[in-house]
Amino acid sequence: MGLKEQLVQVQPFVYKLPENTVQGQKAPVYFYLSDRLFETLEEDAIKQAANAATLPGVKKAIYVMPDVHVGYGFPVGGVMATDAEEGIISPGSVGYDINCGVRLIATNLTADMVYPVRRELMNEILKNVPAGAGSTGKIKLTKSQMEEVAVKGARWAVEQGFGFLEDLEHIESGGALPNADPSKVSKEAYERGSDELGTVGSGNHFVEVQVVDEVYDEDIAERLGLKLGQVCIMVHSGSRGFGHQVCVDYLKVAKDALKKYKIDIPDMQLACMPFSSPEGRAYFSAMNSAANYAFANRQILGFLTADTIRRFFGLSWKDLGYRLIYDLAHNIAKLEKHKIDGKVLKLVVHRKGATRAFPPFNPEVPPAYRELGQPVLIPGDVGRYSFLLVGQDRSMEISFGTACHGAGRLMSRTKAKEFVRREGLEKVLGDLVVVARGKGTVAEEIPQAYKDVSEVVRVVDSLGIAKLVLRLKPLGTLKG
DNA sequence: ATGTGC
Numbered sequence: 001m002g003l004k005e006q007l008v009q010v011q012p013f014v015y016k017l018p019e020n021t022v023q024g025q026k027a028p029v030y031f032y033l034s035d036r037l038f039e040t041l042e043e044d045a046i047k048q049a050a051n052a053a054t055l056p057g058v059k060k061a062i063y064v065m066p067d068v069h070v071g072y073g074f075p076v077g078g079v080m081a082t083d084a085e086e087g088i089i090s091p092g093s094v095g096y097d098i099n100c101g102v103r104l105i106a107t108n109l110t111a112d113m114v115y116p117v118r119r120e121l122m123n124e125i126l127k128n129v130p131a132g133a134g135s136t137g138k139i140k141l142t143k144s145q146m147e148e149v150a151v152k153g154a155r156w157a158v159e160q161g162f163g164f165l166e167d168l169e170h171i172e173s174g175g176a177l178p179n180a181d182p183s184k185v186s187k188e189a190y191e192r193g194s195d196e197l198g199t200v201g202s203g204n205h206f207v208e209v210q211v212v213d214e215v216y217d218e219d220i221a222e223r224l225g226l227k228l229g230q231v232c233i234m235v236h237s238g239s240r241g242f243g244h245q246v247c248v249d250y251l252k253v254a255k256d257a258l259k260k261y262k263i264d265i266p267d268m269q270l271a272c273m274p275f276s277s278p279e280g281r282a283y284f285s286a287m288n289s290a291a292n293y294a295f296a297n298r299q300i301l302g303f304l305t306a307d308t309i310r311r312f313f314g315l316s317w318k319d320l321g322y323r324l325i326y327d328l329a330h331n332i333a334k335l336e337k338h339k340i341d342g343k344v345l346k347l348v349v350h351r352k353g354a355t356r357a358f359p360p361f362n363p364e365v366p367p368a369y370r371e372l373g374q375p376v377l378i379p380g381d382v383g384r385y386s387f388l389l390v391g392q393d394r395s396m397e398i399s400f401g402t403a404c405h406g407a408g409r410l411m412s413r414t415k416a417k418e419f420v421r422r423e424g425l426e427k428v429l430g431d432l433v434v435v436a437r438g439k440g441t442v443a444e445e446i447p448q449a450y451k452d453v454s455e456v457v458r459v460v461d462s463l464g465i466a467k468l469v470l471r472l473k474p475l476g477t478l479k480g
Numbered sequence: 481a482t483g484t485g486c
Binding site: 071072095096097098100133134136191192196201202203204205238239240241243244245247248331 | 481482483484
């Protein structure tokens with residue numbers, strides 16, 4: 001019998017795979033899905049989540065978000081918490097793109113100013129913001145500068161003139177994670193990262209000019225300083241080749257560590273090391289270094305885009321009204337305290353394609369949003385919607401304070417390209433303005449290749465994980 | 481995701 005048949009719906013939107021369904025599975029797996037999303041759930045994604053539940057020190061349960069799909073070892077959309085003393089850390093369960101994440105910037109512009117000139121504006125952004133696989137930026141860094149980026153994160157970018165000090169108060173972990181140690185990062189990673197800071201990359205990464213097109217919670221929207229018709233900038237990118245190389249390097253370390261620490265795993269892609277071992281600490285230090293590089297990357301990308309828009313309209317910074325709403329990581333492992341059965345435990349929370357969604361009054365939520373809950377930014381696919389939610393209390397009980405991260409792929413890249421060949425790109429994109437250096441990535445990233453992001457956010461809202469605040473619609477998209 | 485793939 002397949003694993004999917006063994007899932008039990010325990011309440012609306014909640015499916016449970018009981019512990020011991022697969023051999024050695026120490027904890028249950030919960031899938032958060034609507035009926036429609038359940039239909040697209042892949043057998044292999046269930047298997048991957050169940051496999052993770054066999055790893056040493058896994059606590060309470062594995063949680064899987066509604067935008068789940070198969071990943072490397074651990075599914076995208078998966079949340080796994082391991083004990084910081086007895087548990088492991090798994091590079092594959094963070095993902096290749098360490099601190100892939102999202103940034104939202106508000107402006108004073110309104111849609112009626114931007115809409116008529118959106119094509120020209122997007123072409124300006126295309127000229128000024130490097131995007132695409134293997135793209136390089138204007139910034140060339142020496143190894144010691146790279147080490148500084150790895151420690152300071154977004155602050156480094158601000159010090160170089162890419163943004164403002166108050167930006168740092170609106171970034172997850174202040175835009176710099178504390179446990180970074182640049183000496184744990186390989187020479188190859190430094191070489192790959194040296195000319196990629198301030199570049200978008202490819203795949204589902206983008207820079208988008210958006211407009212607030214629907215408000216679900218007027219009060220919270222107002223307190224965030226956002227209203228209908230307001231133009232925003234969204235950045236979706238990560239740590240580029242730097243983080244990729246860190247992942248590659250430490251997957252090798254993890255494979256060796258399996259023998260050394262006698263860890264038995266069902267899938268080599270879940271190779272891991274004890275968190276408290278020298279190998280585990282080294283990966284954590286390198287991972288945080290890559291995460292800080294990604295914070296700096298989005299800081300630069302957001303600023304370059306805003307500056308392009310500012311110049312395009314001939315505005316001062318004050319008149320543009322640049323204001324960072326929030327910036328977050330959705331591919332990361334974080335050291336956090338969580339309450340399980342009344343006991344507070346120190347855990348390594350792996351979020352792979354999953355967004356932290358801490359509730360109101362959590363001390364890790366920046367003071368500006370302390371009473372509202374952490375902003376949760378959910379980018380859609382090209383051309384459909386993106387969403388802003390805020391974290392809610394229930395997330396701490398049913399997902400280690402975590403929500404979904406995006407739409408989730410439906411069509412393979414190959415299938416998407418076939419679809420475009422059959423239908424023609426112009427017809428597929430319709431009225432959307434998408435600019436890119438090459439057409440290849442756009443074909444792979446068409447809206448039809450993704451699940452409906454509205455359906456995904458409806459699930460986390462219904463479960464009380466995060467509350468829907470507003471929807472953003474693209475006016476123009478820059479792709480890799 | 482990725483100096484894109486075996």
